Amino acid sequence: MPEPRLDVLCIGNAIVDVIANATDEFLAQEGLTKDSMRLVDAEEAERLYDHMRPAREVSGGCAGNTAAGIAALGGRAGFIGQVAPDQLGGFYRHDLTAAGVEFSTPPVDVGVPTARSMILVTPDGHRTMNTFLGAAQELAVDVLDEEQIRSSGILYLEGYLWDPETARNAMVRAIEVAREARRKVAFSLSDLFCVDRHREGFTALIDEARIDILFANEAEILAMAGVPHLETAVAAIAPKVETLVVTRGAAGALAVRGGERADVPAEPVDKVVDTTGAGDLFAAGFLYGEATGKTLVQSLRLGAICAAEVIQHYGARPEADLRALAGELAA
Amino acid sequence: MPEPRLDVLCIGNAIVDVIANATDEFLAQEGLTKDSMRLVDAEEAERLYDHMRPAREVSGGCAGNTAAGIAALGGRAGFIGQVAPDQLGGFYRHDLTAAGVEFSTPPVDVGVPTARSMILVTPDGHRTMNTFLGAAQELAVDVLDEEQIRSSGILYLEGYLWDPETARNAMVRAIEVAREARRKVAFSLSDLFCVDRHREGFTALIDEARIDILFANEAEILAMAGVPHLETAVAAIAPKVETLVVTRGAAGALAVRGGERADVPAEPVDKVVDTTGAGDLFAAGFLYGEATGKTLVQSLRLGAICAAEVIQHYGARPEADLRALAGELAA
Numbered sequence A, B: 001m002p003e004p005r006l007d008v009l010c011i012g013n014a015i016v017d018v019i020a021n022a023t024d025e026f027l028a029q030e031g032l033t034k035d036s037m038r039l040v041d042a043e044e045a046e047r048l049y050d051h052m053r054p055a056r057e058v059s060g061g062c063a064g065n066t067a068a069g070i071a072a073l074g075g076r077a078g079f080i081g082q083v084a085p086d087q088l089g090g091f092y093r094h095d096l097t098a099a100g101v102e103f104s105t106p107p108v109d110v111g112v113p114t115a116r117s118m119i120l121v122t123p124d125g126h127r128t129m130n131t132f133l134g135a136a137q138e139l140a141v142d143v144l145d146e147e148q149i150r151s152s153g154i155l156y157l158e159g160y161l162w163d164p165e166t167a168r169n170a171m172v173r174a175i176e177v178a179r180e181a182r183r184k185v186a187f188s189l190s191d192l193f194c195v196d197r198h199r200e201g202f203t204a205l206i207d208e209a210r211i212d213i214l215f216a217n218e219a220e221i222l223a224m225a226g227v228p229h230l231e232t233a234v235a236a237i238a239p240k241v242e243t244l245v246v247t248r249g250a251a252g253a254l255a256v257r258g259g260e261r262a263d264v265p266a267e268p269v270d271k272v273v274d275t276t277g278a279g280d281l282f283a284a285g286f287l288y289g290e291a292t293g294k295t296l297v298q299s300l301r302l303g304a305i306c307a308a309e310v311i312q313h314y315g316a317r318p319e320a321d322l323r324a325l326a327g328e329l330a331a
Helices: A024-030 A042-051 A062-072 A087-098 A134-138 A146-150 A165-180 A192-197 A199-207 A218-225 A230-240 A278-291 A296-310 A322-330 B024-029 B042-051 B062-072 B087-098 B134-138 B146-150 B165-180 B192-197 B199-207 B218-225 B230-240 B278-291 B296-310 B322-330
Strands: A006-011 A015-021 A037-039 A056-059 A077-080 A115-121 A127-132 A152-158 A184-188 A213-217 A243-247 A253-257 A260-264 B006-011 B015-021 B037-039 B056-059 B077-080 B115-121 B127-132 B152-158 B184-188 B213-217 B243-247 B253-257 B260-264
Touching: A006 A062, A006 A146, A006 A165, A006 A278, A015 A087, A024 A042, A037 A192, A042 A115, A042 A127, A056 A087, A062 A077, A062 A087, A062 A152, A062 A278, A062 A296, A062 A322, A087 B087, A115 A134, A134 A165, A146 A152, A146 A165, A152 A165, A152 A278, A165 A184, A184 A278, A192 A199, A192 A218, A199 A218, A199 A230, A213 A218, A213 A278, A218 A230, A218 A243, A230 A243, A230 A253, A243 A278, A243 A296, A253 A296, A260 A296, A278 A296, A278 A322, A296 A322, B006 B062, B006 B146, B006 B165, B006 B278, B015 B087, B037 B192, B042 B115, B042 B127, B056 B087, B062 B077, B062 B087, B062 B152, B062 B278, B062 B296, B062 B322, B115 B134, B134 B165, B146 B152, B146 B165, B152 B165, B152 B278, B165 B184, B184 B278, B192 B199, B192 B218, B199 B218, B199 B230, B213 B218, B213 B278, B218 B230, B218 B243, B230 B243, B230 B253, B243 B278, B243 B296, B253 B296, B260 B296, B278 B296, B278 B322, B296 B322
Parallel strands: A006 A077, A006 A152, A015 A115, A037 A127, A152 A184, A184 A213, A213 A243, B006 B077, B006 B152, B015 B115, B037 B127, B152 B184, B184 B213, B213 B243
Antiparallel strands: A015 A056, A056 B056, A115 A127, A243 A253, A253 A260, B015 B056, B115 B127, B243 B253, B253 B260
16 A cells, blocks of 8 residues: 555535624524534525625635645645536635645536535524535536545545435545545544434445544434433444544543543633534544544544634634644644 | 715725735735735736635625625615626625615626735735726716715715726716715725825815815825825815815824814724724714714714724624624714
């Protein structure tokens, strides 16, 4: 197995975030479940947008955020995802490339625009996402650069990519290619409702040992295991993957690998502004640690440091110098 | 003269800001003059963008920022400006409308996109702007709603609108309509280089008494008066307008109206993040004060409060509750 050319190759929905403040009353009026992600069609996207406050636009998408975080730590990151040849697609490409991420998937013109997620941030900093997938769902098997996948140490995929059928097929093929090349496969369960929508598919991925590193937050691991207690869920899922990572917000994070178990607290933060991207940046830190041979607890610490940075400002891409924040851990 | 339906109607370039951090070395390499605005064509816009760091997009444009600020204070604000029927134009319309600003100029499709300004923010918080005017320069006389102009207490125009010829003609006509209706006309000199480019036109506007309230920063008033000292410049220009307002950054601001003179210090701020919009929001506070019958010093204080808010975050539109910040002054 040759030395990898990239540390981590991330595959996911290429999405520009449209971020606005909102009240809890507004979420209630709209019938939205706080902290979750729902898919919306073009019509609902327009209707909701008309009711939102002034917004700011920042490139996002879980896997894209993770790739940007890994690059900010000094890692070699790539991204595969689908944009349209429009203004948002141009922003998306610029922002990833300028962050130092290899991104060569060409835009596709099938009459739908680049994906956007309308993100409502409540005064407590929590985010509720409404995503119009647009061109992101057109990610096709034939745009995968299989040589790029084979030459990446870790392939990282977001569970959200299971939603659109075309992209799901691309994802399944990418996993095959990575496994054949004996690379690691990492996967995020993404969202509680995403687990509900795709329980069967996710269960198959896990039970068939196609995932080496599984990321979940507390709600997702409970849903996946179908039990009401964290430790029971961890005990049920951990034996099925090489490494299980569970993020717990302000309560920190834990990881289990074989007989090893590590727990870390959350990094202290001055003020939570916007939790968007917390899980994505946690994954960035952890995967960077894995790619550079850190211990389990060190990788968790890297994840916690990156997550803490991203929740202190609007947007899900790092703004501060993550490499400096990580100090010796990034050395 | 009937009671105005709008407090302030703002006319300016409809621009989406593309904001990225940059070093002073980068500005030097690119030969850019810090704190200034330069116009770029599509090719140069693309070239520069390729070299910029990851960015965030926020609706901007001086007069649009001022309109948003007035609405945030509780004033009745309108905006006239030209966007294209594209994604950026959609964001621009949403952001102004959601801020409570009346904005009815229809998009125009002449094959150029909505304007964008690539704003480089250095670590000291100062901004340097590179503007591709696109559709903004297509603002035509025939899209002016003259009834809207006649029913607005103050017409506010940015000097930048003098750059594109079509928009300049619209601006001159709007001033005529406002003056015929015996409404106040307010005008910002916008930028040092803008004064240099349009000295003749600006001098005519001032000398022919077509401007009631003139806004300038220190560099602009010196350039306009053609003298090297602030007080000399103020003494030269003040007699030609009903009210002269000069903003001086951290040194505060002053206003002269007939025999009356007022000076206020800048509001204290924790950290200057991005000075973009400082002058626009100062104008918003001052004009809101004028529209609601405040004293000269109260209007200056309102300006200082609004400017202080906008420089403490990225983007030139208010994020905090300006009305609450202004307290009794907004009552």
